[in-house]
Amino acid sequence: MGTAFTAVMAGSAARRPTVSVVRAWPRLQVLYGAICPPAAALIILAFWPIWRDRPLLALASVILSMALLSAGILLLDERSQQGSAGTLIGASALLTAGWLNNWQVGPLPLISVPASVTGIMLAAWAMYSYPHSPNEKRAGRLFFGAVLGVLLAADIAAIVASRPQWWGFSAGAWWPSLMPNHTAFQAFSLTFDLVGVGFAVAYMLLWLARWRRSRGISRRLAKPVATAASVTCAATAVELVATALSAGPHVMNIIFTVEAYLQIGVPAAFVVSVLQRRFARTRVADLILHLRGPARASSITSALRDILEDPDLEVVESPWTGGPPGAGLPVTTTSGDQLAVIVADPSLSMDDDLVRAAVAATAFALENAQLEAALTDQLREVHQSRLRIIQAETTERRRLERDLHDGTQQRLVAISIMLGAAESDTTEEPVRAILSRAGAELAQVIEGLRDLAHGIHPGVLHQVGLEQAIRSMAEQYPFPIDVRLPAGRFSEGAELTAYYVIAEAVSNAVKHARARRITITGKAAGGWLSIAVTDDGQGGARADGGTGISGIIDRVRAIDGEASVDSAPGHGTRIWARIPCA
Amino acid sequence: MGADTVRIGIAEDSALFRDGLTMQLGRLDVQVVITAGTGDELLAQMARQPIDAAIIDVRMPPNFTDDGLQTAEKLAASYPDTGILMLSQYAELSYATRLFTTGTAHRGYLLKDRVANAEALRDALQRVRQGExxxxDQLIGRLLNHxxxxxxxxxxxPTEQAVLRHMAEGRSNAGxxxxxxxxxxAVEAHMTRIFAKLEIPGSPDDNRRVLAVLAWLRGT
Known part of the structure; x- marks a missing residue:
C-alpha cells in the first residue's frame, strides 16, 4: 500500500499538483434544471403500471433513480470524477429501464432483465470507485467487469432457455425462446442468484477492507457511503436468497419495497460524502490564507494534521534524510526543486484529490515563504549597504572638513596676516594697493572656504547641539528664519541627519524657491525627532533624480527614518522628516 | 621694550597660524611670551610666565572639539584678571555665550580670520585687557541684519540701533x-530706551548685559 501511495504521490507531483476548484454552481443548476424534468417524466412513465398496485415501491424506485441521477450530475463538476458521474447517470437510466418490465408489451420485459443487473453493478461500482485513484480503479474494474460478465451470461442463458411466463411476464412479450427447458432455466437462474449473493458478500468485504485501511479524514468521508452500501448489500442478498427460495409474490413485494427504500440511502450518502470532500478540499486550499506569519513546515504540519485528521502527518523541509528514498510526498516549486516532503498515513492516497490539494497548498505556502525570506534578506542587504554608503560618506565628509579646517584655512589666514603686514610695511603706493586688494580677495576666499567646510560637515554640531547649530546656520542668512527646535541633545547620527535635512531645505528655499520667510520646527517624542522646514517660496521642489533633496531623503531612510517633500507649484515647500533619535 | 609692553600667551595647534599670529602681534608692539600647541601646555607655562592676555583656539588637541573653551574656563578660574581672546574658525555664537556664562569681563570671541586685520586685533586685545x-563685530552685524x-x-x-550694536559687541558705556x-x-539714556522697547529682560547696568543682548538678538 505504501508503495502504491508513493507512486500516486510521485505521479501527482509530476503532474504539477493543482488545487481542484469547485467550479461555478450556476452552470450545474442549469444542467440539473434541464435534465431533471424530462428524466423525472420518463422515470414516472416507466413505473406507471405499478403505480396503482404498489405505490410505495414505485415511489421508492422513482426517488432512487432521481437520487442517482442527481449524484451523477453533482459529480460532473469534479474534474477527476467525470467517469464516476457518467457511471451514476448510466446506473440511474438502467435501473429505470429495469422496471420497464411492468409494461408487458413488445421487447420491454426482455430489455429490463440485463438492464436491471447492469444498473445495479454500475451503481455499486460508482460508489466503490469514488474517489479511488486510477491505479486502484483498474484492478476494481476488472473484478466488477468479470462479475457483471458472469451475471449477464447467466441471465442471457436463462432467457434463451425460458418462456416469458416463467419470468412472470405475459406470453405476448417479445422473447427469444430458442430452446425452452425449465430445468436449464432454473439452473441458470440459480447460478445468477448465487453469483449475485457471492458478489454482494464480496462487495461488503471490500467495503470492510477499505474501511479498515482508512484513517482520519478518509475514514470519516467513507463512512456514510460504506454504511449505506453495506445495508444495501445485505438487502440485495436477502432479495436474491428469497428469489432462489421461490418466495411468494407478497413476500417478494415487501422485500422489493424495503430494499428500494434502503437503496435510496446509497446515493443520499454519496451526495453527503461528495459535499464533505469538497468542503475538506476547500479547507486545504484555505490553509494558505490562515497560516499566521511566514509559512513554516511546523505551522503547515499542524494545519494539515487538523484538516486531514491525521495526527502523525509531518511536513519535513528538504533536505530530508529521515526515511527510505522515495518515501513521503515530494512538494516541489514551480521549477521542480524539492521544497519538502509530506509524510502521511498511506490511507490518504484513497483521497487523491485531497492529497493533491494538500501538496499544492504546501508547495504554494512554502514557496511563498521562501521567496519572502529571500526578498527580506535582499532588502536587509540593500538597507545595510545603503547605511554603509551613508556612513562612509559621513566619515569622508568629516575628514574633508577637518583637512580644510586644520590645514588650508589656517594657512590662508596666516597668508592673510602676511599680506596685511607687507601692506602696512611698504611705502610704495602701487604695491600697497595691490596687497590691499589681494588681502580683500583672500578674505573672501577664506569666508567662502569656511562656508564650504561647514557645509561639508558641521564641525560644531557635536559640541553645541542641533538647536544651537541650526540657529548659527540661520544667522548666516540676511533673512528671516524662524527656528523652533527642541534644545535637548540627541544621538550623534540623528543630530547630523536632522542638520543635513534642515540645511538642505533652507539652502533649497533660498537658492531655488526665492522664499521670503522660512520656519524650522521640530519636536522630539517617543524616540523620534520630527523636523519640518516650511517656506513661502514658489514651490515645485522635486525629490527625485539626484537633487540635494533626494540625497537627504535617502540619508533619512538609510537610518530607518521617514522623509517627504510637499511642494506644489505656487504653494511653498514643506520638507518633513522623522528620524529615530534614541 | 617698555614696562607696559603687553605679554601674550598663545594656545594654537597649527604652527603656521601660530607663526603668522606671532608676527602680527609683534607688529602691534605686544610680546608673545608663550606659544603652546594645547590648552594644558599654555596653563602649565603660565605657572612660570605671567601674561596679560591669552589667545586661544577653540578647536585644539586632544579632542578637537571645544578644548579651547575648557582651557578658557580653567584659566579664568585661576587668573580672573587675565584677558582671554577666543578664536574660532566658525561663526558659532553659542561658543561666545558659553564663554560669557561664567563671567563677561576680560573675555572676547573673534572669528579666526579677523586677526589678519591688525586694527581689529589690537582693539580686541586692548578691550579684554581693560575688562570689557x-x-x-562681523558676527553682530550679521545678527542685526538677520x-x-x-x-x-x-x-x-538709527542712534539706538548703533548703541545696541556696540552693546552686543561687548563695549562698556565709556567705550x-x-x-x-x-x-x-546720553549712552545710558539710549540703553534704557532700548531695553524697554525690545523688552530685553534685565537691565543695562548689569555687567552681564552682553549675554542678555546676545540672547535677544539670537531670539532665544
Missing amino acids: SVVD QRHLNKLDDLT IATTMWTSTK
Whole structure:
C-alpha cells in the first residue's frame, strides 16, 4: 500500500499538483434544471403500471433513480470524477429501464432483465470507485467487469432457455425462446442468484477492507457511503436468497419495497460524502490564507494534521534524510526543486484529490515563504549597504572638513596676516594697493572656504547641539528664519541627519524657491525627532533624480527614518522628516 | 621694550597660524611670551610666565572639539584678571555665550580670520585687557541684519540701533560714548530706551548685559 501511495504521490507531483476548484454552481443548476424534468417524466412513465398496485415501491424506485441521477450530475463538476458521474447517470437510466418490465408489451420485459443487473453493478461500482485513484480503479474494474460478465451470461442463458411466463411476464412479450427447458432455466437462474449473493458478500468485504485501511479524514468521508452500501448489500442478498427460495409474490413485494427504500440511502450518502470532500478540499486550499506569519513546515504540519485528521502527518523541509528514498510526498516549486516532503498515513492516497490539494497548498505556502525570506534578506542587504554608503560618506565628509579646517584655512589666514603686514610695511603706493586688494580677495576666499567646510560637515554640531547649530546656520542668512527646535541633545547620527535635512531645505528655499520667510520646527517624542522646514517660496521642489533633496531623503531612510517633500507649484515647500533619535 | 609692553600667551595647534599670529602681534608692539600647541601646555607655562592676555583656539588637541573653551574656563578660574581672546574658525555664537556664562569681563570671541586685520586685533586685545567683553563685530552685524529682516528693530532710531550694536559687541558705556562721540549719560539714556522697547529682560547696568543682548538678538 505504501508503495502504491508513493507512486500516486510521485505521479501527482509530476503532474504539477493543482488545487481542484469547485467550479461555478450556476452552470450545474442549469444542467440539473434541464435534465431533471424530462428524466423525472420518463422515470414516472416507466413505473406507471405499478403505480396503482404498489405505490410505495414505485415511489421508492422513482426517488432512487432521481437520487442517482442527481449524484451523477453533482459529480460532473469534479474534474477527476467525470467517469464516476457518467457511471451514476448510466446506473440511474438502467435501473429505470429495469422496471420497464411492468409494461408487458413488445421487447420491454426482455430489455429490463440485463438492464436491471447492469444498473445495479454500475451503481455499486460508482460508489466503490469514488474517489479511488486510477491505479486502484483498474484492478476494481476488472473484478466488477468479470462479475457483471458472469451475471449477464447467466441471465442471457436463462432467457434463451425460458418462456416469458416463467419470468412472470405475459406470453405476448417479445422473447427469444430458442430452446425452452425449465430445468436449464432454473439452473441458470440459480447460478445468477448465487453469483449475485457471492458478489454482494464480496462487495461488503471490500467495503470492510477499505474501511479498515482508512484513517482520519478518509475514514470519516467513507463512512456514510460504506454504511449505506453495506445495508444495501445485505438487502440485495436477502432479495436474491428469497428469489432462489421461490418466495411468494407478497413476500417478494415487501422485500422489493424495503430494499428500494434502503437503496435510496446509497446515493443520499454519496451526495453527503461528495459535499464533505469538497468542503475538506476547500479547507486545504484555505490553509494558505490562515497560516499566521511566514509559512513554516511546523505551522503547515499542524494545519494539515487538523484538516486531514491525521495526527502523525509531518511536513519535513528538504533536505530530508529521515526515511527510505522515495518515501513521503515530494512538494516541489514551480521549477521542480524539492521544497519538502509530506509524510502521511498511506490511507490518504484513497483521497487523491485531497492529497493533491494538500501538496499544492504546501508547495504554494512554502514557496511563498521562501521567496519572502529571500526578498527580506535582499532588502536587509540593500538597507545595510545603503547605511554603509551613508556612513562612509559621513566619515569622508568629516575628514574633508577637518583637512580644510586644520590645514588650508589656517594657512590662508596666516597668508592673510602676511599680506596685511607687507601692506602696512611698504611705502610704495602701487604695491600697497595691490596687497590691499589681494588681502580683500583672500578674505573672501577664506569666508567662502569656511562656508564650504561647514557645509561639508558641521564641525560644531557635536559640541553645541542641533538647536544651537541650526540657529548659527540661520544667522548666516540676511533673512528671516524662524527656528523652533527642541534644545535637548540627541544621538550623534540623528543630530547630523536632522542638520543635513534642515540645511538642505533652507539652502533649497533660498537658492531655488526665492522664499521670503522660512520656519524650522521640530519636536522630539517617543524616540523620534520630527523636523519640518516650511517656506513661502514658489514651490515645485522635486525629490527625485539626484537633487540635494533626494540625497537627504535617502540619508533619512538609510537610518530607518521617514522623509517627504510637499511642494506644489505656487504653494511653498514643506520638507518633513522623522528620524529615530534614541 | 617698555614696562607696559603687553605679554601674550598663545594656545594654537597649527604652527603656521601660530607663526603668522606671532608676527602680527609683534607688529602691534605686544610680546608673545608663550606659544603652546594645547590648552594644558599654555596653563602649565603660565605657572612660570605671567601674561596679560591669552589667545586661544577653540578647536585644539586632544579632542578637537571645544578644548579651547575648557582651557578658557580653567584659566579664568585661576587668573580672573587675565584677558582671554577666543578664536574660532566658525561663526558659532553659542561658543561666545558659553564663554560669557561664567563671567563677561576680560573675555572676547573673534572669528579666526579677523586677526589678519591688525586694527581689529589690537582693539580686541586692548578691550579684554581693560575688562570689557568683545564679540566679533562681523558676527553682530550679521545678527542685526538677520533681526532687521524680522522687523524686530523697526521701533529703534538709527542712534539706538548703533548703541545696541556696540552693546552686543561687548563695549562698556565709556567705550560706546568714546566711539560715538557722545557722553556716557546720553549712552545710558539710549540703553534704557532700548531695553524697554525690545523688552530685553534685565537691565543695562548689569555687567552681564552682553549675554542678555546676545540672547535677544539670537531670539532665544
